[in-house]
Amino acid sequence: MTDTAQRQSIYQPVQPGLNFPELPTFKSAEEDRKHRKERLAAACRAFDKFGFSYGTGGHLTVRDPEDPDLYWTNPFAVPFAHVKVSNLILVDHSGRVVEGNYAANRAGFVLHSAIHEANPDIVASCHAHTVHGAAWAAMGRLLPPNTQDVCVFFEHHAVIEEEAGAIVVEVDAGKAVGSRFGNNKAVIHQNHGLFSAGTHSIDEAAWWFIALEHACRVQLLIEASATPPKPVAPEAARHTRHHFGTPYMGWLNFQPIYESLVHDQPDLLT
DSSP states (O other), rough: OOHHHHHHHOOOOOOTTSOOOOOOOOSHHHHHHHHHHHHHHHHHHHHHHOOOOHHHHHHHHEEEOTTTTEEOOOOOOOOGGGOOOOGOOOEEEHHHHHHHHOOOOOHHHHHHHHHHOOOTTEEEEEOOOOOOHHHHTTTTTOOOSSSTGGGGTTTSEEEEEEETTTTOSSSSHHHHTTTTOOOSEEEEEETEEEEEEEESSSHHHHHHHHHHHHHHHHHHHHHTTTSSOOOOOOHHHHHHHHHHHSEEEEHHHHHHHOOOOOHHHHGGGG
């Protein structure tokens, strides 16, 4: 069984005869690369749509399907709203641009290359300087399972204290952060912000980031309330994560966003 077929059999509900989003298959590395670049550009546009832009901060990466030691990322100092397939850059682990006309984000490649290098199973990663993510990151705490939505991260996210609050531009500092990512789908970097990862697609990584920022916002509202929350029981939280925290579900939840963006902003594919 192929990797894609196995993923479909594990993660995709069987609904024969009905339209249902299916994981893509590719006949060549070139076809796969085109798809990844289109989804990466769309993920950048989604970050703009959700208000995740903050100056030059924020970087999204996805491994090249043919050379996994290289990864595609958004061009430095180009707003998320202007990212498209044609201005993406291909970068190696040393931060050298091997394809494209734009520079790379120094802090971005240090952290992302460390995440990818320390975790070969991670295909894509996302980071942005968001309001609610930054506010929650200042707490240095895990998100408690107070809502059904946040349960997808139950026991699948971590807080990283290394280099808290520092602008990470040194390789060794980046490795300290990357090595702590582990098997989590997301991490909260104390005094900095949020990072997400996808083990199968940039779609998955983008959705986990969007969901994590939403979870931080909800938790901050809960803590501002005078009424103490009633958390989801651990067993129920694990059950929810088992069904809704899979790579397929991460990919699936990004599909309506992608379709909407391509319809409204078709230039992102150029």
